[in-house]
Amino acid sequence: MERDWTDPECPVARALDLVGDRWSLLVVRDAMDGARSFTEFQRRTGVARNILTDRLRRLTAAGLLAQRTAPSGRRQEYVLTDAGRDLFPVILTLRQWGERHAFAPGESHSTLVDQHGVPVPELTPTGADGARLDTATTRVRKVGTD
Amino acid sequence: MERDWTDPECPVARALDLVGDRWSLLVVRDAMDGARSFTEFQRRTGVARNILTDRLRRLTAAGLLAQRTAPSGRRQEYVLTDAGRDLFPVILTLRQWGERHAFAPGESHSTLVDQHGVPVPELTPTGADGARLDTATTRVRKVGTD
DNA sequence: ACATAATGGTTTCAATTCGCAACTGATTGG
DNA sequence: CCAATCAGTTGCGAATTGAAACCATTATGT
Numbered sequence: 001m002e003r004d005w006t007d008p009e010c011p012v013a014r015a016l017d018l019v020g021d022r023w024s025l026l027v028v029r030d031a032m033d034g035a036r037s038f039t040e041f042q043r044r045t046g047v048a049r050n051i052l053t054d055r056l057r058r059l060t061a062a063g064l065l066a067q068r069t070a071p072s073g074r075r076q077e078y079v080l081t082d083a084g085r086d087l088f089p090v091i092l093t094l095r096q097w098g099e100r101h102a103f104a105p106g107e108s109h110s111t112l113v114d115q116h117g118v119p120v121p122e123l124t125p126t127g128a129d130g131a132r133l134d135t136a137t138t139r140v141r142k143v144g145t146d
Numbered sequence: 147m148e149r150d151w152t153d154p155e156c157p158v159a160r161a162l163d164l165v166g167d168r169w170s171l172l173v174v175r176d177a178m179d180g181a182r183s184f185t186e187f188q189r190r191t192g193v194a195r196n197i198l199t200d201r202l203r204r205l206t207a208a209g210l211l212a213q214r215t216a217p218s219g220r221r222q223e224y225v226l227t228d229a230g231r232d233l234f235p236v237i238l239t240l241r242q243w244g245e246r247h248a249f250a251p252g253e254s255h256s257t258l259v260d261q262h263g264v265p266v267p268e269l270t271p272t273g274a275d276g277a278r279l280d281t282a283t284t285r286v287r288k289v290g291t292d
Numbered sequence: 293a294c295a296t297a298a299t300g301g302t303t304t305c306a307a308t309t310c311g312c313a314a315c316t317g318a319t320t321g322g
Numbered sequence: 323c324c325a326a327t328c329a330g331t332t333g334c335g336a337a338t339t340g341a342a343a344c345c346a347t348t349a350t351g352t
Contacts, residue, residue: 006168006192009255011244012175012237018248020168022152029158032281038329046152048311053330063247075319075328080281083247088280089239091158092271097236098157101209101229102164108289109155114273115283123271125238127260134234135178135226137261143254184300194340199301220348221299 009143018062019087023047023055025094028064028080028087036070036077059084089123096122155289164208165233169193169201171240174210174226174233182216182223205230235269242268 007013019025023045027035030044042052056078059065064084070077095112103109112120125133153159165171169191173181176190188198202224205211210230216223241258249255258266271279 006172010175011248011255012241013172013244014248014255015240015244016168016171020166020171022162022166025162025166026152026159029156033286039327042329048313049330050312050332051310054309073320085281086246087243089269089271090236090243093235093239093269094161095158097233098159098161100232102157102160109157109160110289111287112284113287114279117287118274120271120279120284121274123235123239123269125235125266125269128264128267133260133266135231138258138266140179141257141259141263143256185298188300194342195301196303196341197339200338 010140015090019059019064019090021055023051024059025091027052027055027059028084029091031065031078031080031084032088032091036079037075038078041078092120093123156286161236165205165210165236167201169197170205171237173198173201173205174230175237177211177224177226177230178234178237182225183221184224187224238266239269 003017005014006017019028026045026047027041030041035041035044038052038056041047041056042049045052047055056065060067060078063081064087065078066081067076067078069075092112099109099111114120127133127137131137149163151160152163165174172191172193173187176187179190181187181190184195184198184202187193187202188195191198193201202211206213206224209227210233211224212227213222213224215221238258245255245257260266273279273283277283
């Protein structure tokens, strides 16, 4: 029952082993936007049903989704766990990157807004001192390397 | 030559169509950490070489990597474009999610640090008013829906 | 200079995964 | 009761993956 990680000590790689595929992340996206049922996920993502079955199972096994009885009686539903909801920053940065780089100028797309309908501001990495961080100003410290 | 998007008006889906697979994102991760050559990418990620060939081509076609002549003479190298470097927040949030949820308590992993060796702080989504945002306080506004 | 190793792929082939459609069996809804 | 919807499962051909072998160029060591 031991998982065989692609790169066991890299958190990026581990995260990708759990959710690093298109359908998994689209399911998470839709779960964040209120989808709960098999059919709803299927309609929103357009994924093949057998693949959806597989992804829901995986996400549940990974602890990102939980299956519980729907409030309205006897059917089951899938809801995000805390760990699943915690992917919010990942989905958000993907969305913002997509807005910046995956649309032609002037091409329209959906937007994430807060309760008042105000667009969510860009999420920018900053250091402890408030300075903006990027690939040039950071590096990976490997385990056991001080 | 038209791309056939999974969900054309969703920036998340478009982003995933471009980089939503394990190897692409691991290549980007390593490019951010200084990898430039085919062999270097292969060694760091452990991906099969034919797959790496494919991913480097795709990432280049998508405008995330560019192929240019290495400073040291005649060999070619792959470098991140601006769009590629701009994935930094995505990789960072994936990393931070992984650190929080993909390791057992006490299990060690690599860390991202700034120039001075200080760990990079958590990236948290906030609204225009500075309040923390999550799935409960945001929603997707679809195109053409005011 | 010459042998050896490393680089940057391509090719081959088996195994896995994907996507589509049809089918099943429960569960509402009228 | 009948029809529609839900939540999958099954079967199958097509596409993708992964491992290994092969190959033509560069470097490197002596």
